[in-house]
Amino acid sequence: MYNLGMDTRTRLVNVAQDLLWERGYAATSSKEILNRANVGQGSMYHHFSGKRDLAAAALEQSAAAMRAEAEALLAADGTSVERVISYLERQRDSLRGCRMGRMTYDADVLATPELLRPVAETLGWIVGALADVVRQGIEAREFRHETDPEQLASMVVATVQGGYVLARAQQNPAAFDAAVAGAASLIRQQAGG
Amino acid sequence: MYNLGMDTRTRLVNVAQDLLWERGYAATSSKEILNRANVGQGSMYHHFSGKRDLAAAALEQSAAAMRAEAEALLAADGTSVERVISYLERQRDSLRGCRMGRMTYDADVLATPELLRPVAETLGWIVGALADVVRQGIEAREFRHETDPEQLASMVVATVQGGYVLARAQQNPAAFDAAVAGAASLIRQQAGG
DNA sequence: GTCTATAAAAAGATAGAC
DNA sequence: GTCTATCTTTTTATAGAC
Numbered sequence: 095m096y097n098l099g100m101d102t103r104t105r106l107v108n109v110a111q112d113l114l115w116e117r118g119y120a121a122t123s124s125k126e127i128l129n130r131a132n133v134g135q136g137s138m139y140h141h142f143s144g145k146r147d148l149a150a151a152a153l154e155q156s157a158a159a160m161r162a163e164a165e166a167l168l169a170a171d172g173t174s175v176e177r178v179i180s181y182l183e184r185q186r187d188s189l190r191g192c193r194m195g196r197m198t199y200d201a202d203v204l205a206t207p208e209l210l211r212p213v214a215e216t217l218g219w220i221v222g223a224l225a226d227v228v229r230q231g232i233e234a235r236e237f238r239h240e241t242d243p244e245q246l247a248s249m250v251v252a253t254v255q256g257g258y259v260l261a262r263a264q265q266n267p268a269a270f271d272a273a274v275a276g277a278a279s280l281i282r283q284q285a286g287g
Numbered sequence: 288m289y290n291l292g293m294d295t296r297t298r299l300v301n302v303a304q305d306l307l308w309e310r311g312y313a314a315t316s317s318k319e320i321l322n323r324a325n326v327g328q329g330s331m332y333h334h335f336s337g338k339r340d341l342a343a344a345a346l347e348q349s350a351a352a353m354r355a356e357a358e359a360l361l362a363a364d365g366t367s368v369e370r371v372i373s374y375l376e377r378q379r380d381s382l383r384g385c386r387m388g389r390m391t392y393d394a395d396v397l398a399t400p401e402l403l404r405p406v407a408e409t410l411g412w413i414v415g416a417l418a419d420v421v422r423q424g425i426e427a428r429e430f431r432h433e434t435d436p437e438q439l440a441s442m443v444v445a446t447v448q449g450g451y452v453l454a455r456a457q458q459n460p461a462a463f464d465a466a467v468a469g470a471a472s473l474i475r476q477q478a479g480g
Numbered sequence: 481g482t483c484t485a486t487a488a489a490a491a492g493a494t495a496g497a498c
Numbered sequence: 499g500t501c502t503a504t505c506t507t508t509t510t511a512t513a514g515a516c
Contacts, residue, residue, distance in 0.1 A: 121395065198455035214458070242468070242469065245468045249473070252448075255448070256388075256446055256448030256450070259448040263390075263391045263410045272438045273438070275438045275442075277446075
């Protein structure tokens with residue numbers, strides 16, 4: 095799974111990415127990472143200064159991946175309205191939640207600048223990128239000219255993030271789908287669809 | 288703070304409520320609860336079977352409080368649209384986040400039925416109560432008749448939950464305010480405001 | 481009913497052999 | 499570069515005095 099031709103350092107980072115997504119920072123032990131990566135304790139301390147340092151590398155990599163996915167989605171063809179809706183309705187494993195958003199409820203992450211930074215930057219970047227799409231949509235007269243791009247973009251990202259919370263609470267992806275459908279429906283209406 | 292005329296059991300539950308909100312379940316140690324409540328270790332094991340049992344009592348109490356707040360808000364005077372908007376724009380300490388919603392990113396909570404139940408029930412109840420308000424608004428012709436009450440209600444609660452995530456990521460309440468304003472604006476438009 | 485003392489396990493980190 | 503052995507602290511839980 096994790097040790098097919100990858101070097102030790104890469105395996106450690108990949109496993110840490112998965113465990114941070116599944117269990118968060120505080121609830122993930124170094125030992126669990128080492129076991130899953132089939133690596134001895136000494137190797138981690140050779141490549142990293144400790145658990146926090148490894149987690150920082152893992153979060154940076156997850157942040158880059160998430161940003162790349164969003165970048166591809168928002169740069170695709172289609173009208174502005176279509177691209178905003180496609181961000182909302184993109185196929186997601188909603189019970190897994192967001193690997194960046196979930197970190198905001200990990201007290202140790204909030205208290206550790208190098209762990210919080212990738213989270214803040216990634217979510218901030220996505221809101222900004224969506225706001226740009228909305229601005230284009232206003233110029234193209236797809237959205238009403240009174241539309242506040244930053245507010246609409248924030249609402250879209252918040253709906254997705256909050257949809258994860260609702261779905262995980264019910265252990266049912268339908269709760270996520272309902273929230274997203276509600277947002278998409280309102281956006282289509284105001285765009286005159 | 289916590290030991291002014293309250294009995295030991297009550298103090299333990301109140302402190303546990305606060306710490307679960309601040310740090311979650313896994314990251315809160317029994318010792319931290321006992322210290323803040325000024326209670327010896329033996330007392331906790333006299334009143335509760337252990338940390339999980341105390342946390343379950345604390346979450347039940349927080350769930351009841353949160354539901355009571357929402358109940359009061361949604362039962363207030365005003366049109367349906369006004370009541371939905373008032374839920375969105377209610378004054379909140381947005382950097383603190385939601386004491387129920389945050390638990391969905393605590394792996395131990397998801398794996399422990401007695402801890403997950405109050406979370407699932409409370410968020411489910413709020414979505415249902417908001418959907419009822421929307422249904423009244425459709426009958427009163429405030430909302431378009433094609434409006435899906437469950438979807439709109441889910442979107443409203445998700446916007447709030449996701450707004451917390453955005454605000455905590457940026458450590459800035461403005462991110463929450465923007466998301467909520469975006470949702471309120473779309474709802475007012477579709478309601479012909 | 482409340483306390484302290486203690487146990488047993490798990491955590492993060494270090495030392496040093498290979 | 500990687501491993502195992504060990505140390506220190508913290509965590510949850512139990513025992514038993516008062």
